[in-house]
Amino acid sequence: MVAKAPPTFSEDQASAYDRVADILRAMGVDLENATLTPVAEGKAQVLAVVGKAGSGKTMLLASIYKDLRAAGVDIITGDFEGRKRKDRRSLAVLAPTNKAASVLRLRGVPATTIHRILYTPLYDPQYEAIAEWLAGQALRPEVEGLTEVALDRAKAFYDAVPSVPGALAAAGLRGSDFIKGWKRREEPLDIGFVDESSMLDQRQFDDLREIFPTLVLFGDPAQLAPVGLSGEMIFDTLGPERRLVLSRIHRQAEGNPILDLAHALANPAIGFYEFEQMVEQAAARDDRVQMVQRVDSDLMARSPILVWRNATRIRLITAFRAAHGAPEFGMIAGEPLICDGIELPLKHRKKRIDLEARGLIKGAQVIYLGPGNRDGFAKLHVVGAEEPQVSAASIIKIEKPNEEEPFIPSAARMGASFLHGAAVTIHKAQGSQWETVQVFAPDLYAAFQAGRTEAGLPLWKRLAYVAITRAEHRLLWVVRNRLARPSSVLGVEDLRQTPAPFALSVPDENN
Secondary structure (H helix, E strand, O other): OOOOOOOOOOHHHHHHHHHHHHHHHHOOEEOOOOEEOOOOOOOOEEEEEEEOOOOOHHHHHHHHHHHHHHOOOEEEOOOOOOOOOOOOOEEEEEEOOHHHHHHHHOOOOOOEEHHHHHEEEEEOHHHHHHHHHHOOOOOOOOOOOOOHHHHHHHHHHHHHOOOHHHHHHHOOOOHHHHEEEEEEOOOOOOEEEEOOHHHOOHHHHHHHHHHOOEEEEEEOOOOOOOOOOOOOOHHHHOOHHHEEEEOOOOHHHOOOHHHHHHHHOOOOOOOHHHHHHHHHHHHHHOOOEEEEOOEEOOHHHOOOEEEOOHHHHHHHHHHHHHHOOOOOOOOOOOOEEEEEEEEOOHHHHHHHHHHHHOOOOOOOEEEEEEEOOOOOEEEEEEOOOOOOEEEEEEEEEEOOOOOOOOEEEEEOOOEEEEEEOOEEEHHHHOOOOEEEEEEEHHHHHHHHHHOOEEOOEEHHHHHHHHHHOOEEEEEEEEOOOOEEOOOOOOOOOOOOOOOOOEEOOOOOOOO
16 A cells, blocks of 8 residues: 655645644644654643645644654544543544534544533443453453453454544444433643634633633634624634634645635625626636535535525525425425524533533534434434434424514424424534535625625625635535525435434433
8 A cells, every 4th residue: 555645735824833842842842753742731832724625724633643652642532531541642623513613524633513512421330341352452342241242343443433432333332321310621731733714712712721721723713703702702812823824725726616616705896797797707717615505405405505594594494395295394304504593591511511522512514314213203314424314302493584583393391402404594504514505695695785794805705715614515506596406305214223322311300
């Protein structure tokens, strides 16, 4: 097998790598000599690496991760941490959402969500022995009720996908067998890398600083700031000496018409009409950009159309459901959902943690698989989660045009709350990417007409930038308020069909 050539850094990437390496060396991790010394108490460092789409932030993050792993740094994934050692150095790679974490995992970086680091699983002792063995920290155990063949299956799974819950599920165990609960992290970790850090709010940042003495943020300054931060992002609060800017577009991104359009938005001379002309010209040159007259209803099932206004979102969802023949007062398998939060009273904090730890956090993309085995439960596929199929107490809300209250086709008394996900606002799309993305241009025109600005830039340009950069390979610029008829029946055959390793439950509210 021919070894992969190391990445070729641009000048600003190389400079950023060296700066991060300097900070890590000061904290006892020497990448150049692959040596580690115990973390020094009381020392703390925060650094931000920022750059627009195509500047190579993810490539840089992945390269530093690989060098840290080669130096002997333990990788923390949120599944299982193993025994604490005084001399251990560790790294956790985080993202605000499951979808953002899954983008990194597809590139070979074992990322997890911020929530999975804030809360740690409590393992049953006999199954913890299996986890330690899988992680290379103990000898192969003998576990009552598990055959050698089952342990072999667990090991084979873990060698292919380093997930302890996934490996234990491959051995025939359910989450309720080996995970007895979750607890808020009490002990700090070591080094934390945070991708898509433009999505961080102040509370999350404060939590991360408590946990990680060394924290490196990777983010895009051209995206939309979290609601409530008035256009300012967390890395904007750091001094200039703590911000490294990647300004050069990396060679792998050159000639990409989608990124060319995104970067053209920085030109103050380009208005909305000029920009639409650029989209039309790009579409004439390259089929990765298309100017289309209708919304593709087939595509909406897995890649939501991106809009600005809530009224547009609800109208397009209603049209999508009608086009696919969904009943007015029911759900069909394959309909996309967006988690809108957890509706639980404070006394059920443990169940909230259970639901969120399994990926049902606000903004998570979910596919409805069908009703659960208990009243009020739904079978769900959590997009981007490492163990995606779950059964959860669910409150599904279908909003309708000109109606204040949503219709609720499926509802537990309390649990995970969902809105329909065939269309989402551009704000909620941050942190996600899809192979093909539809952008609803009439909404961006409405933002242009409104004349609003955010952090000194026209709002329509920020919206357009975020929407366009959600596309990995193809951009559809939808110019008319029309929906094409679907060409196929809505279903779930495209999803990975494996037994759900977890059965999530919410206790009776009277208990």
